[in-house]
Amino acid sequence: MKTEFRALAESDLRERLGYPDAATTDKIMDHIDRSCLSFLAHSPFLCLSTSDSAGNCDNSPRGDYPGFVRVLDERTIVIPDRLGNKLADSFLNILDNGHVGLVCFVPGMTETLRINGTAYITDDPELLGMLEQGHVTPSLATVIRTEQVYLHCGRALLRSGLWDVEMQDLANEVPTSGTMWAEASGLSPEVGKLIDEGMVGAYNTLY
Amino acid sequence: MLPLVVKRITPQSTDIVSLELADPTGAPLPAWEPGAHIDLQLITRQQRQYSLCGDPADLGSYRIAVLREELSRGASMYIHDFLREGRLVYARPPRNLFPVQPAGEYLLLAAGIGITPILSMAKDLQRRGARWSMNYAVQDDTRLPFRAEIESLGDRVTINSRDRAGRLDLEAFLADVRPGVSVYSCGPARFTDAVEAAMQHWPAGSLHLERFEPKPIVALPNTDFTVTAARSNIVVEVPAGESMLHALKSKGLPVTGSCLRGICGSCAVTVLDGAVEHRDSLTSDPESRTMYPCVSRALASDLVIDL
Numbered sequence: 001m002k003t004e005f006r007a008l009a010e011s012d013l014r015e016r017l018g019y020p021d022a023a024t025t026d027k028i029m030d031h032i033d034r035s036c037l038s039f040l041a042h043s044p045f046l047c048l049s050t051s052d053s054a055g056n057c058d059n060s061p062r063g064d065y066p067g068f069v070r071v072l073d074e075r076t077i078v079i080p081d082r083l084g085n086k087l088a089d090s091f092l093n094i095l096d097n098g099h100v101g102l103v104c105f106v107p108g109m110t111e112t113l114r115i116n117g118t119a120y121i122t123d124d125p126e127l128l129g130m131l132e133q134g135h136v137t138p139s140l141a142t143v144i145r146t147e148q149v150y151l152h153c154g155r156a157l158l159r160s161g162l163w164d165v166e167m168q169d170l171a172n173e174v175p176t177s178g179t180m181w182a183e184a185s186g187l188s189p190e191v192g193k194l195i196d197e198g199m200v201g202a203y204n205t206l207y
Numbered sequence: 208m209l210p211l212v213v214k215r216i217t218p219q220s221t222d223i224v225s226l227e228l229a230d231p232t233g234a235p236l237p238a239w240e241p242g243a244h245i246d247l248q249l250i251t252r253q254q255r256q257y258s259l260c261g262d263p264a265d266l267g268s269y270r271i272a273v274l275r276e277e278l279s280r281g282a283s284m285y286i287h288d289f290l291r292e293g294r295l296v297y298a299r300p301p302r303n304l305f306p307v308q309p310a311g312e313y314l315l316l317a318a319g320i321g322i323t324p325i326l327s328m329a330k331d332l333q334r335r336g337a338r339w340s341m342n343y344a345v346q347d348d349t350r351l352p353f354r355a356e357i358e359s360l361g362d363r364v365t366i367n368s369r370d371r372a373g374r375l376d377l378e379a380f381l382a383d384v385r386p387g388v389s390v391y392s393c394g395p396a397r398f399t400d401a402v403e404a405a406m407q408h409w410p411a412g413s414l415h416l417e418r419f420e421p422k423p424i425v426a427l428p429n430t431d432f433t434v435t436a437a438r439s440n441i442v443v444e445v446p447a448g449e450s451m452l453h454a455l456k457s458k459g460l461p462v463t464g465s466c467l468r469g470i471c472g473s474c475a476v477t478v479l480d481g482a483v484e485h486r487d488s489l490t491s492d493p494e495s496r497t498m499y500p501c502v503s504r505a506l507a508s509d510l511v512i513d514l
Contacts, residue, residue, distance in 0.1 A: 041289050042251070066251040067281050130278050133253075201457070 028150045031074040032115075036149055039113045040077070041067045042106050048079070048142075049101040050093035050119075058089045065133060069104065075146050077115070080131035080138040091140075094119045100144060103152070108163050110154025117146040208248060208297040209236070214268055216292055219352035223320060224287060225260070225272040228296065235266040241327035242305035242391075242417070245269060246465045246473060248297040249290070253282045256471045258393070258417070259301060260323035260353070263331065269301075272352060274320040299465075304472045304489065305417040307331070311387035315341035316377075316402055318394030319350070324417055325393055326353055329360055342367055344375050344398065381405040389413060396420040421468045421502070422488040432505035436460055436514040437479055451500035460514050462500065469502035476500055481510035 182192030261270030317325035367375035469487030
């Protein structure tokens with residue numbers, strides 16, 4: 001099957017797409033306004049994009065109680081670091097190149113909040129204290145100075161039916177994480193089953 | 208958990224709002240006594256304890272008051288900024304860790320948001336014709352919640368604020384032991400700590416405290432230990448880096464935590480065997496067999512609990 005195709009230049013692209021309406025670009029702010037503050041106060045999940053200075057990209061999910069992304073002032077937000085895989089891909093990228101992009105979700109809402117800005121990592125104890133959850137204070141936090149803040153239209157989520165309850169049946173058709181892990185690491189399916197059993201316990205420790 | 212509808216939100220001072228919470232169908236709520244609190248759960252899943260500060264005779268609604276915390280961990284900010292009348296919240300039925308016990312006379316000492324349990328106590332003592340007086344320490348009139356209600360209690364109440372009776376010198380005020388007087392105090396840690404320090408020479412049991420913040424505790428280093436849940440016949444390993452409450456929950460044992468800081472008492476378990484290092488703010492007797500596993504740990508390598 002053919003896997004190489006003609007790559008378009010920007011002029012080709014604009015010929016196809018045209019240009020955004022003023023209404024679309026006008027809604028891009030540099031700060032968190034009152035409505036965005038409310039959006040973040042109810043958002044339990046986001047995807048964080050980072051890249052290193054060579055442009056190698058990474059995107060990773062972050063989730064916690066709704067409002068876990070705290071707004072310190074209208075240009076400053078903070079994401080607590082929670083228990084993860086310690087690959088620290090995002091952190092290493094941020095140390096190399098502070099530019100980050102977020103897509104934040106509110107369950108049931110089709111529009112998403114997009115925030116682009118510049119980040120750094122801190123261990124400030126007073127800040128970390130504010131991010132305590134379930135008696136666990138994170139050991140690190142990502143502070144982001146916002147540069148672009150805007151609501152992304154809901155068509156992608158509407159078309160995908162992402163929040164429809166019946167869509168959750170799809171998960172049953174996908175190999176389990178143990179199976180995927182075992183396959184990716186060249187291990188036997190029996191090991192995959194053990195990984196799945198182990199994950200039940202591991203997922204009890206969320207913080 | 209009880210579903211409760213937010214019936215009314217009333218600004219009480221520059222940084223305090225009060226909330227009236229009622230059953231969505233209008234049914235009467237579970238009864239409570241002054242000193243009781245509810246564990247409130249917000250739509251954000253955060254759970255916090257709030258003292259009931261309304262009238263225990265009115266089971267049509269509960270009233271709580273919430274201070275906007277400067278360094279909010281999220282819940283007080285959410286309540287101030289986003290909770291609206293008509294919304295649902297959830298609460299566990301009231302529990303009372305700060306009950307008023309019979310005494311010849313009562314001295315109530317409140318500071319700041321610590322007025323909440325004390326206000327209900329004052330009204331109840333007034334109604335019962337008890338001998339009581341109250342001092343309420345607050346910065347100034349702009350920070351004074353429930354002003355009309357407090358003023359209506361008359362001259363048994365002294366408001367120690369910049370605008371009124373001035374600062375309360377606890378050390379001088381509590382220097383003379385008053386036999387037969389029970390002291391009930393609630394407020395920020397620096398206030399309750401000062402009350403406790405000023406009453407060192409009073410008879411044991413004279414002081415009843417409710418804390419919002421954990422008592423400063425010097426704890427031994429965490430070690431690994433083993434807990435046996437006797438009734439369930441389950442053995443739980445608690446690693447040094449994990450709370451005992453968390454370890455019990457992970458094994459599916461029926462314990463619930465709320466404050467997770469050793470102040471609310473909701474995770475209490477009974478110890479059948481083994482020595483406990485009590486790290487909570489509720490226990491005064493080091494030999495107590497009631498243990499709060501959100502913060503407390505085994506002193507040695509093994510504990511047996513009644514679960």
